[in-house]
Amino acid sequence: MAQPSERRTDSGIEIRPVYTTDDLGGWDPERQLGAPGQYPYTRGVYPDMYRGRLWTMRQYAGFGTAQETNERFKFLLGHGQTGLSCAFDLPTQMGYDSDHPRAEGEVGKVGVAIDSVGDMRALLADLPLDRVTTSMTINATAAILLLLYQIVAEESGVAADRLGGTVQNDILKEYVARGTYIYPPRPSMRIITDTFAYCAEHLPAWNTISISGYHIREAGSTAVQEVAFTLANGIAYVEAALAAGLGVDEFAPRLSFFWNVYNNLFEEVAKFRAV
DSSP, X not given: OOOOOOEEOTTOOEEOSOOOGGGXXXXXXXXXXXXXXXXXXXXXXXXXXXXXXXXXXOOEEOOBSHHHHHHHHHHHHHTTOOSEEEEBOHHHHHTOOTTSGGXXXXXXXXXXXXXXXXXXXXXXTTOOTTTOOEEEEOOTTHHHHHHHHHHHHHHTTOOGGGOOEEEOOXXXXXXXXXXXXXXXXXXXXXXXXXXXXXHHHHOTTEEOEEEESHHHHHTXXXXXXXXXXHHHHHHHHXXXXXXXXOOHHHHGGGEEEEOOOOSOHHHHHHHHHHO
């Protein structure tokens, strides 16, 4: 009988035709698997995970004007969404005003155009910012958009220390995979660590960065490379913050991650457990 042809995952890991207990030789479940909520955290960081608290449900949204996106946000919240996820157009991500010649043809496309605090007021009008967390896909201009968000929230009576959400703010993966960077790497890292420090003082419940493997994977990496590059970026952010004089406990609890999920179930489960 002909042997089945060799099959491999996207990362080049061989998929054997069958697995037995022999493949677990030397595997120690106590050391390598552990219990939920305990080191090495391969089964989640909380003991009861989503049985105790459901995940936040948010749909990536943002298109056209701030008013149109505000209407979309209200529609989604009215139909069961429990958080917001805001897409900004490319001019906003690249620091261009909508009337700049280089922004022509891109304004309000694949994201909402935000040029001013007035736009942010329109975007967030009548939204329950004290009860809803907001994820903002913004990197090079993250500090600016976050401050506009804070200003509008405070104008509506929500104190900064009650605001929850996330700015992507992950500039290193922009050089690697996505391209919406403005400044050279060192000044960009300075802005990011300054954001860490600012939020530690003024927005303690805000996640200051979403260290992203998603875009690296979409740019062509394997699952293994996605983990390697993303964790390397995370280490670089921690080292930069420490070099800037921040204490690790001041900023580390607000570091978050964003991973891709492809179709090979077991590879992706193994990847998430590894990270």
